[in-house]
Amino acid sequence: MSKRDRITTTLDSSLIERIDRVAEFRNESRSATIDRMLANGIEDEEAVLESIGVGVQGRITALLIENPKILTSLSKALGDALTDEQLAKIEESGSDVIAAGKRYRNYTKHINKKGKK
Numbered sequence: 001m002s003k004r005d006r007i008t009t010t011l012d013s014s015l016i017e018r019i020d021r022v023a024e025f026r027n028e029s030r031s032a033t034i035d036r037m038l039a040n041g042i043e044d045e046e047a048v049l050e051s052i053g054v055g056v057q058g059r060i061t062a063l064l065i066e067n068p069k070i071l072t073s074l075s076k077a078l079g080d081a082l083t084d085e086q087l088a089k090i091e092e093s094g095s096d097v098i099a100a101g102k103r104y105r106n107y108t109k110h111i112n113k114k115g116k117k
Contacts, residue, residue: 052101
């Protein structure tokens with residue numbers, strides 16, 4: 001069995017209510033629900049970080065994040081316009097996401113080099 005560490009975190013009360021509702025429906029503890037959700041979600045997060053700025057899709061994603069007006073125009077053209085709140089969130093966190101992707105790729109390159117030695 002893998003080592004398990006206890007952590008303490010603060011969550012929005014509405015998020016806790018949603019987690020508790022899922023836990024109840026699945027007949028599991030809050031802790032088990034959070035653990036499963038994090039385990040499932042971490043791969044998606046790593047994939048996003050890995051893909052930012054890499055290949056055609058990654059470069060397009062980075063371009064859209066860095067230029068929210070282009071993203072707004074595209075979303076309108078597709079019939080699913082971004083709300084002001086969504087746009088503000090992208091503008092606020094976009095450069096951080098791109099920087100995080102670069103750090104993640106550097107980290108994985110470092111780990112891969114260590115593994116090949």
